[in-house]
Amino acid sequence: MSISISPPKPLCANLRSEWMLREGVAFLNHGSFGAVPQTVFDAQNAWRRRIEAEPIEMIGRRGESLVAESKLPVGETFGMKPKDFGFVTNATEGVNAVLRSLKLEPGDELLTTDHVYHAVRQSMKLVARQAGAVCREVNIPLPVASSQQILDLVLDAISPRTRLLVIDHVTSPTALVFPLEQIAAGCQALHVEVLADGAHAPGMLPLDVERIGVDYYAANLHKWVCAPKGTAFLWVSDAHQSDVHPLVISHHLDQGLAKEFSWQGTRDFSSWWAAPTAISFMAGLGWEKAMRHNHLMAAWAHQMLVKRWGVEPICPLDGSLLGSMAAVPLPGALANLDGPDAANFQQRLYSEFGFELPMVRFDGRTMIRVSCHVYNLPGEYERLAETIEKLV
Numbered sequence: 001m002s003i004s005i006s007p008p009k010p011l012c013a014n015l016r017s018e019w020m021l022r023e024g025v026a027f028l029n030h031g032s033f034g035a036v037p038q039t040v041f042d043a044q045n046a047w048r049r050r051i052e053a054e055p056i057e058m059i060g061r062r063g064e065s066l067v068a069e070s071k072l073p074v075g076e077t078f079g080m081k082p083k084d085f086g087f088v089t090n091a092t093e094g095v096n097a098v099l100r101s102l103k104l105e106p107g108d109e110l111l112t113t114d115h116v117y118h119a120v121r122q123s124m125k126l127v128a129r130q131a132g133a134v135c136r137e138v139n140i141p142l143p144v145a146s147s148q149q150i151l152d153l154v155l156d157a158i159s160p161r162t163r164l165l166v167i168d169h170v171t172s173p174t175a176l177v178f179p180l181e182q183i184a185a186g187c188q189a190l191h192v193e194v195l196a197d198g199a200h201a202p203g204m205l206p207l208d209v210e211r212i213g214v215d216y217y218a219a220n221l222h223k224w225v226c227a228p229k230g231t232a233f234l235w236v237s238d239a240h241q242s243d244v245h246p247l248v249i250s251h252h253l254d255q256g257l258a259k260e261f262s263w264q265g266t267r268d269f270s271s272w273w274a275a276p277t278a279i280s281f282m283a284g285l286g287w288e289k290a291m292r293h294n295h296l297m298a299a300w301a302h303q304m305l306v307k308r309w310g311v312e313p314i315c316p317l318d319g320s321l322l323g324s325m326a327a328v329p330l331p332g333a334l335a336n337l338d339g340p341d342a343a344n345f346q347q348r349l350y351s352e353f354g355f356e357l358p359m360v361r362f363d364g365r366t367m368i369r370v371s372c373h374v375y376n377l378p379g380e381y382e383r384l385a386e387t388i389e390k391l392v
Contacts (some may be wrong), residue, residue: 007378010374018039019375027376028356031175033222036229039281040274066273070276079208083256085234086233087233093232095197097246098234107133109161110166111166112136117197117199138154140153146316146321155187166197169199177322199219202219202221215237216237217235218235219235226278228278246264248264298326311328311330326370329366330368330388334392338361
């Protein structure tokens with residue numbers, strides 16, 4: 001018998017007012033592109049004004065030093081030395097930088113799971129095709145019972161040909177937290193490199209990147225950290241730094257990972273320079289308090305929706321495989337929606353009922369994925385449950 005979970009109390013009153021989200025919409029999709037608080041938005045705009053007032057001073061003479069300053073609180077918060085990581089636009093770009101830097105041989109294997117983010121899947125396919133290598137996906141069938149099941153399936157799939165494992169820390173389509181540290185330890189014993197797609201992890205899970213034991217870690221700051229869009233990082237272990245280069249090669253080739261990633265040509269640096277404001281904002285709420293709040297909300301919403309809709313959960317109802325999101329199969333005929341029908345239904349939920357949330361087609365069924373951030377309230381998920389019940 002599963003434990004009954006209660007929703008968390010708000011961290012403080014009227015926290016949603018710190019964001020600029022549209023009134024009348026239950027924004028249950030923070031996990032896609034995030035949303036910045038007003039203070040972060042203002043900080044980025046202030047940087048933009050300074051850039052336009054002094055373009056050469058701010059970009060040409062001070063740009064790299066300001067990037068280095070912005071990296072300090074990011075590294076301190078997530079367990080990274082400044083020399084070991086660089087800013088990128090998003091986690092997918094970081095993954096691509098690693099994949100494009102690999103020296104693959106014909107017959108080498110790139111391994112991932114069928115829960116991989118589709119953009120990463122496509123990147124792996126292209127790199128493998130160009131090198132005559134092979135891409136293979138491990139099936140992690142639903143429902144998933146435990147972290148141990150995930151660990152066993154992944155490690156058992158590694159073959160003598162496996163050159164690199166690309167693994168999610170938190171899966172995008174199914175919102176499952178994978179046992180990354182244990183997977184990394186198993187791969188290390190088998191002499192297989194690991195590239196972690198940590199797109200959702202910063203701000204969702206306690207994160208000490210260097211301690212995890214992977215070779216490469218790419219992650220977004222525009223999701224749960226609430227930094228401006230276009231703010232992410234790529235961390236690379238010492239052993240591989242000389243081989244990894246940004247997708248755009250510029251003036252600092254072979255001057256070290258941090259130096260190369262600090263300048264990839266002219267760009268709007270304001271999102272990176274505003275990252276410390278986002279770190280400060282979330283730290284002010286309390287990282288542990290915020291992560292606990294969001295996890296409890298996701299575990300409660302998952303349990304509540306599954307019970308209300310009478311559907312089979314894709315993971316345990318105790319929240320043991322969840323972070324701040326949960327994927328729940330839709331009930332009845334809605335579970336068969338696909339393609340344009342699913343897109344139209346998603347648009348109807350937004351336009352007619354005021355819900356913003358993604359629909360995911362996975363393992364032969366259609367699911368919704370609810371995100372939980374500090375501004376969300378239990379009533380939003382209860383109204384969603386009632387609305388879907390009426391539509392079914």
